[in-house]
Amino acid sequence: MNAKGMRRKKSSLSEVKVAVIGAPGVGKSALSVRFLTRRYIGEYDHQSETRYKHEVLVDNEPVLYEILDTCPKKFDDLPSSDTINWADGLLLVYSMIDKKSFTYLKRFSKIISESDIPVYVVANKNDMVHLREVSTEDGALLARDLECGFSEVAAAEQVAPVAVVYQELCRAVLAARRKSKHSLLERMLGGRTSNLRLYVRGKSDSALPKD
Ligand SMILES: Nc1nc2c(ncn2[C@@H]2O[C@H](COP(=O)(O)OP(=O)(O)OP(=O)(O)O)[C@@H](O)[C@H]2O)c(=O)[nH]1
Numbered sequence: 001m002n003a004k005g006m007r008r009k010k011s012s013l014s015e016v017k018v019a020v021i022g023a024p025g026v027g028k029s030a031l032s033v034r035f036l037t038r039r040y041i042g043e044y045d046h047q048s049e050t051r052y053k054h055e056v057l058v059d060n061e062p063v064l065y066e067i068l069d070t071c072p073k074k075f076d077d078l079p080s081s082d083t084i085n086w087a088d089g090l091l092l093v094y095s096m097i098d099k100k101s102f103t104y105l106k107r108f109s110k111i112i113s114e115s116d117i118p119v120y121v122v123a124n125k126n127d128m129v130h131l132r133e134v135s136t137e138d139g140a141l142l143a144r145d146l147e148c149g150f151s152e153v154a155a156a157e158q159v160a161p162v163a164v165v166y167q168e169l170c171r172a173v174l175a176a177r178r179k180s181k182h183s184l185l186e187r188m189l190g191g192r193t194s195n196l197r198l199y200v201r202g203k204s205d206s207a208l209p210k211d
Helices: 001-014 028-037 083-088 101-113 126-131 134-145 160-189
Strands: 014-021 048-059 061-069 089-095 119-124 149-152
Touching: 014 028, 014 083, 014 160, 028 048, 028 061, 028 089, 028 119, 028 160, 061 101, 061 160, 089 101, 089 160, 101 134, 119 134, 119 160, 134 149, 149 160
Parallel strands: 014 061, 014 089, 089 119, 119 149
Antiparallel strands: 048 061
């Protein structure tokens, strides 16, 4: 799409805040920078959190991502409730060559399993599979417990699979947003919504389900 097309759709821009969570050194910055710039740099600042804004099309709709690349100093350093409350969705990253980083996510997943924030689990460093310490099955089981998507990727080598991870999380956030708007409407109308059409910001009539 050209710049003009992007501008025309600005009114329907969805904003999605993503916090990237994971133990030190799993590749949170590498994944985020890959998604934002398509590049792999290799070494990043490990001293502080970084925020990025990035506008892309997801399913032909413009989305403004705000990405918070968290920066735990040590393995006991779990994300704060402020971070969780700020985010619309959480990208949970571990390194498949570092069992401790998987344990970190499992501890964190206990904290969020009761909440309904959309999440996505990603195992990074797939290019180092000969050093694997976490099996694909264990990663998939964690994602199943959290009822979310799961991928194994390599920020060092891949562009498209990394972008898919961020897109899938965005879809989960937008779906949760639609669902909560719908249930709010249902509560307000005492369940009399079956004949009503749900108007979601940014969606035209033609983009809404027909039923
Ligand atoms: N082999 C390999 N190395 C990677 C990959 N992704 C990141 N790395 C390396 O892993 C190290 C840590 O990457 P970062 O992106 O800084 O990790 P981080 O999770 O942001 O680290 P903190 O900021 O300390 O929490 C760096 O040396 C990266 O080059 C990958 O897919 N494969």
